[in-house]
Amino acid sequence: DTGVSQDPRHKITKRGQNVTFRCDPISEHNRLYWYRQTLGQGPEFLTYFQNEAQLEKSRLLSDRFSAERPKGSFSTLEIQRTEQGDSAMYLCASSFTSGNTIYFGEGSWLTVV
């Protein structure tokens, strides 16, 4: 396994459109995390899964955001009715269990125009 992969790496969309990002974690990692990072800032927590269960959601995750991990493997993050303020890099990370090293993907850059 080559690591956490994210797709697409870059997405430009018009305001009001829906976008979906996919994350494939390292095989057998049961924990998967989504973070958002804007320029000049550190990443901010959005949500995390243990297997297919979404265990925590940040208040940053408005009703327009939804994340799933249907089979406990890959995850999707969908943003509906995008706004310019959604422009950021969306980072996915995974780990085997709590307290273990966390591995990050390369991130998916979103630009809303």
Added chain:
Amino acid sequence: KNEVEQSPQNLTAQEGEFITINCSYSVGISALHWLQQHPGGGIVSLFMLSSGKKKHGRLIATINIQEKHSSLHITASHPRDSAVYICAARANFGNEKLTFGTGTRLTIIP
């Protein structure tokens, strides 16, 4: 005041210099991560520590739980060390989210 603060925000040094980046946090933690982020976004985990000191190659990370402070040191710095270094705190057990500092942009000049 952010829960995790780093200093300095920017650091420029000559190749070969000893580098220290500091991280202070205000909440109880179960672990602290040091991460490296290169232009383009990719983040690499350097260390995860909950006490004491860890060393990997030219990198050394220390943490003082009582003082809520951690440092990342780079010995014999090299231009390829140029990156943003981020510390991230994981709250006490039962809370999985990481709280990140804003990062330290390190530039090593040949």
